Amino acid sequence: MSKQVKVAIVGGGPAGLFCAYELLKNNIEVHLYEKTGGVGKKFLVAGNSGLNLTHGEELSSFVKRYGVNEARFKKYIEDFTPMDLVNWAKELGTETFIGSSGRIFPKKMKAADILYQWMKALKDHPNFHLHLKHELEYILDDGDLVFRHEHAQKIVRADYYIFALGGGSWKKTGSDGKWIDYIEKLGVETRKLKAMNCGFEVEWSSHFLEKVDRGFVKNVIVTSRGESARGEIMLTPYGLEGGAIYAISNFVRDEIDEVGEGVISIDLKPDLTFKEVLEKVTKRGKDSLTNRLRKGLGLDKVALALLYEVLDRKKAQVDKEYLAHVIKDCLITARRTRPMDEAISTSGGVCFSSLNEDLSMKINDRYYFIGEMLDFEAPTGGYLLQGCFSTAFQVAKSIKGKLNV
Ligand SMILES: Cc1cc2nc3c(=O)[nH]c(=O)nc-3n(C[C@H](O)[C@H](O)[C@H](O)COP(=O)(O)OP(=O)(O)OC[C@H]3O[C@@H](n4cnc5c(N)ncnc54)[C@H](O)[C@@H]3O)c2cc1C
Known part of the structure; x- marks a missing residue:
């Protein structure tokens, strides 16, 4: 890779953070933009009721949890499996265990400790640049991103853009689903966000x-x-x-x-x-x-x-x-x-019909989508986080492939 390639990731939830983690392994310059003053807020909320990272069941039944998207997720989960997620947690110093229900949890570490180690690994990397309090407001016709930062606008241009903006529940964690309008203008089809895993x-x-x-x-x-x-x-x-x-x-x-x-x-x-x-x-x-x-x-x-x-x-x-x-x-x-804001997750979002298999946009493959903002549903049991990690891995793999690194 001759020229330093710049990737802009928008959204500092588990999907965005994990994609950054994977890209940094190959010396790619990663800029992560997060609208709130901190990252991983929903990940921390998930930790309040016991952080269920993934599930220990056979892959053949695991992928069935993604319903109509089973075939697509089969590839993503096979490329980054629950065992890969367990090993990643280990890299960060977190041992896991399988509960009687098959769900996989961290043994001792709390979500906050895992996030701390995760952020430390990212921040220690010279190619990682974190931009907090940067809210993506819209996308210009030429494709540049416009952020609001402390009452001013900032225009960002990169070689690749990865959107990891989350679903539409638990607004106080930052994921408010407001992105639907400007993401649609970019040229992808979306489906209305709806409560899933809800009362x-x-x-x-x-x-x-x-x-x-x-x-x-x-x-x-x-x-x-x-x-x-x-x-x-x-x-x-x-x-x-x-x-x-x-x-x-x-x-x-x-x-x-x-x-x-x-x-x-x-x-x-x-x-x-x-x-x-x-x-x-x-x-x-x-x-x-x-x-x-x-x-x-x-x-x-x-x-x-x-x-x-x-x-x-x-x-x-x-x-x-x-x-x-x-x-x-x-x-x-x-x-x-119950109100969507109380739901554990939301379905709806960016439709796969507008995306290539590697989660890039069909009409412009420099734009990618990962995590809960994708239109998939899965039950609780670790399938949501695994879906976020596996789609993030897929995108990092695609960009590395394009760069030949
Ligand atoms: C109570 C609860 C318990 C849960 N428990 C589990 C569990 O045990 N296991 C499991 O697998 N899943 C669980 N989940 C679901 C899991 O936490 C989510 O699926 C996961 O956090 C989604 O990750 P994400 O990175 O796609 O999005 P998010 O975590 O929602 O992150 C999106 C990020 O994008 C940022 N953002 C949004 N808009 C903008 C913008 N315009 N500009 C810049 N940044 C922006 C947000 O501030 C946020 O930080 C739980 C969820 C809840 C609410």
């Missing part, structure tokens, strides 16, 4: 609200539009949250968008067949309904409150088949998604 609003009865403030029901299977997830759900005064709900949230959300409400089926006893549930509720014939459900099936106060929200109790006293049926298929109607 839902349910119109509970006043009786339910008296009984339950917040509570978990563990080990259930939830289903929406034929797609199921097992895990825990959290009942709140406004509706439903929790890992299992997040995993099917795109299906519930789409049903609400299409027909005005989304039906979630909850199997409260997924390890028992309908026949086994029926036997257990029939056996304790003399017990009250509540005792039959408590002692016979081990349903606690919170699970009972949920069941009673749906159950016709008089009918259930005499019709055990009906009772068993509702236990296996307790139908709750979700009225709305």
